[in-house]
Amino acid sequence: MGRIVHVEVARRTRLEVPRRSWLKIKELSDAVKEELKQKGKIVPGTRLTKFQNSIIEEHVQSIYICELENNVSDNGLIELSPDEIPVEEAIFDIHAYQLDGGEPQVGLIGTAGDDNEQPACNHWILPTVEFEGLWENLIYDSNIKDILLNYVNSIMFYSEHNVDKNIITWNRLVLLHGPPGTGKTSLCKALAQKLTVRLGNRFIHGELIEINSHSLFSKYFSESGKLVMQMFEKITEHVADEKALIFVLIDEVESLTLSRKNTFSGNDPSDSVRVVNTILTQLDKLKRYSNVIIFTTSNITGAIDSAFVDRVDIKQYIGLPSKEAIYSVYKTCVEELVRAGIIVSSDESKLVSVNRVKKGESDSTSSYFNSVNLFSISELSEGLSGRTLRKIPFLTHAHFIKTRVVDLKTFLDCLHKTVLKYKNEEICF
Template sequence: IFPSGGPVMELVEDCGGTSALAVHVEVLVKPRSKTDVRMHVVAFLDHHRVITGNHRWTEFDEQFLRQNVDSVAIADPERGTIDLKGCNLTVHIFTLNNDGLSTLNLEEDEELSAANHWLLPAAEFQGIWESLVFEDGVKTQLLDYVSTTIFFSDKNVNSNLITWNRVVLLHGPPGNGKTSLCKALAQKLSIRLSDRYTYSQFVEINSHSLFSKWFSESGKLVTKMFQKIQQLIDDEDALVFVLVDEVESLTAARNASHAGTEPSDAIRVVNSVLTQLDQIKRHPNVVILTTSNLTEKIDLAFLDRADIKQKIGPPSTEGIFNIYMSCLGELMKCQIISPRQQLLTLHELETISFMESNVSQMSLSLRRIAEKSKGLSGRSLRRLPFLAHALFVKVVVLEPLSNNLPPAFVEKMKNFMLVRSACYNQLVLPIFKHYVAFRLWKYVVIE
């Protein structure tokens, strides 16, 4: 069903003939866990009913689950509150691969790696999906896109009549999670499709290594790189994700070369990339993920091949609030903020009509800070709590010692720190004051 103006909603027919919402349950099991985990997880979920769509259990009463399961997660954060009794549960059981990063070289004697390689689901990618906050529907649409490519392939849809190229382009200003989203999407799909594919692989091409110091060799290196990828794709039991970060470096607009502002070798590189993409799209078990900060520099022929061109811009106020919530949660978990304080989600604040009370005061303060933070990238937002601690805590540490220090020295240090933090005052200081409002750090903020 394709509702107007929204992502594809996943509905299935239950035994009574009515439509039921399909909910994905992701179960991270411990190494060498027993085979009947699914049955115990289903029984565990049967004791729960109304939950939020982004709920995770890590502690269990049942001994079997404690011994075999690390976590059980309801992985549908964009669906809000869910009644599990009226849903069709799809349970995905997986373990994390701890082999880490390996490299792919085009020649055995080469020291410079042409690509980084991971087996999925990878331990170092775990949790990225949940940490990324975008406008409603972005992550769901990307999941639906890959699911549709596989569905059309299974149905043997004639690709000459209905075309898809298995290419996704994420574009927008730097620092908003494009590369992280590609890694998280691959991780998520490796879990969701684990019943179909024995394992998944993630290849991150090092674009700069494909430009040879020898004239006219770059196009050949691109071909060699995709031949390596082709070897991975030939295993039909593997789902392969290929990431080309800053894709404009491999697909620079060829009209610039004709104008003489780019070397002719760049034309060969673009031609080689386009040729390889046209060959790869015939295989059902590959997805090409690309990112760019400079879409105006990309060749039009490549842009035309991208099935989805999704802009990833700075987070909305809601996204900023959720980012700050996750940051505070992490600081509380690490006991940098102590004691642990309760924060209300935006949904919970809406249910009380944003009325201020002793319970909601802190969350409402965080919401006001989020509104002041509009326009910052996700990377900058996640850096602010660190800067608040690094810049302002060090200032106030001088306060208890000020009686034992020459007044001129104390004043000089204060001025130094204020100048150093001037560019952050508008945002970092309010956040730090918010911490103080929590009564988490008992310091005097220097005005």
């Protein structure tokens, strides 16, 4: 039995391809499948930018070979995807898309008494160049990415089959919570991009509206609730386009949904209650639409109103990365520096998988010993956030490396010094 392999194909723009040779989706899909069948094996997580077929070269920017479906074992546990599968076992599910290169638009709102309208949200057309590659570079210990993809697939499946929401309820609302710097906001943006690509056969494009929670509070009594109402009225205008898939992202949602048992310091408590009531009412109105999904993030979930938490479909904790996840983060950083020509490309710069290191499958190559060294640095780095980890390689070069190009062993020695100094608070970010 074959395995379904999701393949995402970034098309060139119509400006890059002569009009007379523009391929239809089916023609492009068939050409991509033929290109992939020329390979002896399929490696999930591989991005291709060079192609044998001249037609693909003309029409495609990149081909990303994603995860495999059917990775649930008989006992219900998630199985790890194999490192590679023979091409004859692969059933390719092609998702073709074209990136939007525009800048995010700033949405403005204001009330009587304000001197000027205030920026309240950023608005992206998806898929966008800005988020390309973000999904695969987010590394977590849990299978949270699979959980979120399956959640949205279930939403669409239930909507297509007109399941009565008065009998079975879902609110299209996700809450990611955990310490700062763990990638909650980035995951929401990457998921919106990923879903726009995967659901391209149902929607013409996607839109991400990122709300600036703090801009929805006014210094004037009772005006904050009105600002929230204005914001959601704008969102509803976008949702009215059934051909667009709309994502709403509310960062630090606790600032808008503070428990009504508490009060804001310096603000009238009744105004805080109005804001929470308005948010809850507007969320209840949005759930009737089949083309909207709401992502929220929080660093302090204990302060959130219980009525909001009760509406959440998925409440997922995003913690600090383990040493295994840290190794994978550092490994992608090393691979990027090799690609950029900053770390010398050689056999010894090809790091092995974290599983091989943990299993102790020792060999005498420099590549393996460098991988073991990186894993020990990863153990030392435990307790650092994902945001910090991705700064460490740059700071390594800035503080310790005096040459433009460096070999991997030297880089890892300097990486070790950087982590030690940072954990001893001798390096400031």
